[in-house]
Amino acid sequence: MNIPITGSRPHQADPHSPAPSSRQDLTPDRYAARGAPGAVTLRGVVLAVPAVVPVALVIGVSVVGALAQSLGLMPFIGEPVLSTDAWAGSAGDLGRSVLVSAYIAVASTVASVIVGFVIALYVLATPRMGRIIAGLSAATIPIPHLIGAGAIGLLLSDSGFLDRTLGLPPAFPTLVGGSWFGAVIFEYAWKESAFVALVLIGSMSRSVSGMCDAAATLGATAWQRIIHVVLPLSRPALAVSALIVFVYTFGSYEAAWLLGPTSPEPVSVRAVRLFGSVDLAARPEAMATALVSLGAGIVAILAGLAMMRRSRGLR
Amino acid sequence: MTAAVTAVAGLALSSCAAPSPETPSAFASFDDVRAEADGQTVDLWMYGGDEQGNAYVDDVLAPAAAAEGVTLRRVPITDTADAVNRVLSERQAGRSDGSVDLVWVNGANFSTGRQAEAWRCDWTGLLPNMDLTDPEDPLLLNDFGTPVDGCEAPWHKAQFTFFYNSATVNDPPTTLEGILQWAKDHPGRFTYPAPPDFTGSVFLREVMLAAAGGAEAVPLDFSDEAFDEHSPAALDALTGVAPSLWREGATYPRDEQALNTLFADGEVDIAMTYGPATLTDLVASGALPDTTKVLTLEEGTVGNASFLAIPANAADPAGAMVVANLALSPEQQAAKADPDTWGQFPVLDLGRLDPEDETLFDQLPASPVVPTYDELSRKAHGELSAEWVPALDEAWRQEIAASR
Numbered sequence: 218m219n220i221p222i223t224g225s226r227p228h229q230a231d232p233h234s235p236a237p238s239s240r241q242d243l244t245p246d247r248y249a250a251r252g253a254p255g256a257v258t259l260r261g262v263v264l265a266v267p268a269v270v271p272v273a274l275v276i277g278v279s280v281v282g283a284l285a286q287s288l289g290l291m292p293f294i295g296e297p298v299l300s301t302d303a304w305a306g307s308a309g310d311l312g313r314s315v316l317v318s319a320y321i322a323v324a325s326t327v328a329s330v331i332v333g334f335v336i337a338l339y340v341l342a343t344p345r346m347g348r349i350i351a352g353l354s355a356a357t358i359p360i361p362h363l364i365g366a367g368a369i370g371l372l373l374s375d376s377g378f379l380d381r382t383l384g385l386p387p388a389f390p391t392l393v394g395g396s397w398f399g400a401v402i403f404e405y406a407w408k409e410s411a412f413v414a415l416v417l418i419g420s421m422s423r424s425v426s427g428m429c430d431a432a433a434t435l436g437a438t439a440w441q442r443i444i445h446v447v448l449p450l451s452r453p454a455l456a457v458s459a460l461i462v463f464v465y466t467f468g469s470y471e472a473a474w475l476l477g478p479t480s481p482e483p484v485s486v487r488a489v490r491l492f493g494s495v496d497l498a499a500r501p502e503a504m505a506t507a508l509v510s511l512g513a514g515i516v517a518i519l520a521g522l523a524m525m526r527r528s529r530g531l532r
Numbered sequence: 533m534t535a536a537v538t539a540v541a542g543l544a545l546s547s548c549a550a551p552s553p554e555t556p557s558a559f560a561s562f563d564d565v566r567a568e569a570d571g572q573t574v575d576l577w578m579y580g581g582d583e584q585g586n587a588y589v590d591d592v593l594a595p596a597a598a599a600e601g602v603t604l605r606r607v608p609i610t611d612t613a614d615a616v617n618r619v620l621s622e623r624q625a626g627r628s629d630g631s632v633d634l635v636w637v638n639g640a641n642f643s644t645g646r647q648a649e650a651w652r653c654d655w656t657g658l659l660p661n662m663d664l665t666d667p668e669d670p671l672l673l674n675d676f677g678t679p680v681d682g683c684e685a686p687w688h689k690a691q692f693t694f695f696y697n698s699a700t701v702n703d704p705p706t707t708l709e710g711i712l713q714w715a716k717d718h719p720g721r722f723t724y725p726a727p728p729d730f731t732g733s734v735f736l737r738e739v740m741l742a743a744a745g746g747a748e749a750v751p752l753d754f755s756d757e758a759f760d761e762h763s764p765a766a767l768d769a770l771t772g773v774a775p776s777l778w779r780e781g782a783t784y785p786r787d788e789q790a791l792n793t794l795f796a797d798g799e800v801d802i803a804m805t806y807g808p809a810t811l812t813d814l815v816a817s818g819a820l821p822d823t824t825k826v827l828t829l830e831e832g833t834v835g836n837a838s839f840l841a842i843p844a845n846a847a848d849p850a851g852a853m854v855v856a857n858l859a860l861s862p863e864q865q866a867a868k869a870d871p872d873t874w875g876q877f878p879v880l881d882l883g884r885l886d887p888e889d890e891t892l893f894d895q896l897p898a899s900p901v902v903p904t905y906d907e908l909s910r911k912a913h914g915e916l917s918a919e920w921v922p923a924l925d926e927a928w929r930q931e932i933a934a935s936r
Contacts, residue, residue, distance in 0.1 A: 291624070293620055293647070293648040294647050294648055294649075375797075376799055391779065394783040396782060478782065479726040479784045479786075480783075480929070480933035480934050481934070490728065492617070493614070493617065494728065495613060495639075495640035495641055495643070495728075495918070495922055496644075496922035497644055497648060
């Protein structure tokens with residue numbers, strides 16, 4: 218009974234297989250098929266127009282508006298005067314904010330990718346308990362970050378729940394409002410690892426069990442199966458979700474504002490503070506800060522996509 | 533593609549110039565206002581973090597407005613600047629039927645709106661109940677140094693107040709300098725909210741006045757010379773005390789609520805508020821310990837008034853005026869002054885009331901925590917002009933928050 222099933226699984230999974238030979242065979246055909254009939258491309262463009270135009274228009278107008286405000290061309294009072302003060306005047310602070318945001322985003326992404334991968338492994342390996350863990354992970358996702366950050370604050374702050382119940386030693390690091398943004402990274406890692414796990418499970422669940430069974434039949438240990446089967450199989454999904462987590466945590470505001478220290482400020486917190494400033498002259502600086510955040514996000518996406526494409530090409 | 537970019541750029545740039553202040557149609561008399569207000573829905577945007585304030589508006593003010601034919605809808609916001617921003621953005625977009633009809637505002641937010649000509653002006657003279665206020669009251673004539681000019685109707689008075697936990701502080705300081713010295717003597721037991729939080733910002737200005745030797749020493753009007761003369765002493769004083777603050781001054785509570793939480797958790801022993809009215813309820817509900825006591829300073833503290841303003845592009849200005857007038861009525865001011873309701877100090881001149889209305893105020897129960905307004909506001913001084921606020925906040929951020 219068992220034998221034909223395990224025997225047939227690798228064949229079923231074959232189209233998803235990342236084996237180099239099949240990929241190389243497929244690639245030229247795929248590109249040829251996509252490039253050849255021009256009508257299909259045009260039709261595709263026409264079909265995409267209703268979705269793309271509003272998005273492009275909204276983003277375009279807001280970016281152009283923000284740029285104009287940052288250059289002093291859309292003042293609330295007085296005549297528009299072209300000025301780069303908002304950019305040049307605070308370049309040092311702006312650079313520091315970018316570094317802080319990048320640090321938070323890198324740390325959160327690394328933590329959530331590792332934890333998310335482990336969760337996905339556990340869910341795929343242990344069907345019954347795994348379903349409970351998968352359910353818990355899925356339930357984490359709709360919780361808004363603001364609520365999550367508030368809860369983390371109540372849990373981890375100096376006289377928070379943990380301290381009251383466990384009586385943490387004085388040497389325990391201050392996470393909420395601490396200079397290393399510990400609580401902020403913890404919040405992102407908690408929420409985003411669930412997201413990473415869900416993406417991984419969704420992308421691998423069909424192919425992974427068959428391949429792992431095959432590898433096990435051939436004598437691979439559990440560790441070898443993780444390294445040589447699950448990890449390569451999960452790489453595309455892992456890379457895409459890591460990119461999403463990075464860009465999201467780079468620009469996210471609530472947790473950094475609620476759980477971070479007064480100074481240094483991440484880009485998002487700085488942008489919102491300046492935007493809400495009672496000094497109308499701070500508005501151009503706020504817009505410059507927001508645009509820097511947007512620019513950093515775009516650079517990260519382009520770099521990530523280029524890296525993914527190159528690693529695919531190498532294989 | 534190029535066409536699209538040009539179109540987008542054109543769209544954005546067409547709204548480039550500052551919006552020209554349109555003159556909203558004026559009303560000849562309050563009867564005209566009443567006639568037009570009938571059936572209108574007024575959106576009152578106000579700070580939503582004060583539950584007593586929310587309950588007062590929903591349960592007391594809104595039903596009274598309904599009796600005058602106006603539906604009052606409370607829009608809770610986390611910061612008054614959000615409402616001002618909304619008005620400015622809507623005006624920039626050319627909307628004349630703005631979604632904000634009435635804002636609880638004062639100080640820097642009011643002055644920001646005035647700079648951008650975002651408020652409707654010269655309307656408070658129409659309100660019959662304005663006659664019950666003292667026309668010479670300095671707190672009602674100038675809002676943080678910005679002339680009110682009928683652009684906002686008074687609502688409450690407030691007094692900046694320190695409070696302490698009498699269970700842990702045996703001999704409370706009696707001056708602001710004393711508070712800073714107390715902080716140095718008791719490391720880790722004092723802090724203040726990080727400016728630009730409203731309360732932290734007030735504390736910063738109070739420290740500057742104390743360091744200058746009193747409120748009279750600093751000119752109310754902002755000038756670069758005055759700033760250069762008086763701000764270094766304040767920043768020095770705060771830099772000196774920083775290592776003795778909570779968390780060695782490495783970080784500061786985000787806002788007044790965060791400071792209250794530290795106070796309630798016993799992490800600090802002295803805290804501060806610009807809304808002493810809320811203390812009664814906070815103590816009664818257990819949010820603050822019942823050993824909380826108000827700390828009055830020998831040199832007095834700063835006082836202000838807060839107002840209701842109507843944006844120039846409000847969709848229902850007549851309804852908003854009816855609500856502003858109602859909020860000034862003796863019944864509403866007395867109900868609002870009851871510590872069990874909200875405890876906000878009235879703006880009316882009690883001498884101008886009918887004897888009947890005056891008894892409304894005489895019958896108010898005393899708060900077990902907060903002294904009377906007369907006692908709190910003894911030797912009070914007015915607010916500096918609004919330009920001081922962002923200048924000092926920024927200096928604090930550069931010199932104290934960033935260098936630790």
